[in-house]
Amino acid sequence: MEEAKGVVKHVLLAKFKDGIPPDEIEQLIKGYANLVNVIEPMKSFHWGKDVSIENLHLGFTHVFESTFESTEGVAEYLAHPAHVEFANLFLSHLEKVLVIDYKPTTVRT
Known part of the structure; x- marks a missing residue:
């Protein structure tokens, strides 16, 4: 793994299972947001729904982005009992999920 220090973005792309009521999705999103x-x-923590006109979303409908100060922070988050409990609930409602962690880089010209 790359150097651990420095801001890390944790991005989760999701598609909820068909038939899950919008109010239940809203409650799941509130639960995710509360982890901060x-x-x-x-x-x-930020989230949103796909609004792209390119139609390249591959079925993913929601994006969730969390910010951490280091990769160790991400590891602590992943192991935290509140995250483990929430993830078990949240993931059971998803048809598709993709997670990427990255360190933002600013391009200087």
């Missing part, structure tokens, strides 16, 4: 209040290494 419970798990110290999680510094921020």
Whole structure:
């Protein structure tokens, strides 16, 4: 793994299973967002629905992005009991999921 220090973005792409009511999806998203209040290494949380006109989403409908100060922070988050409990619930409602962690790089010209 690359150097551990420095901001890390944790991106989860999701497609919820067919038939899950919108209010249940909303409650799951609120639960995900609440993790930032419970798990110290999680510094921020953003989410949204696909609005692209390119139609390259491969069926993914939602994106969730969390920010951490290091890869160790991501590891602490993943092992945290609140995350483990939430992930078991959340993942059971998903048809598709893809997770990528990356370190943002600013291009200087």
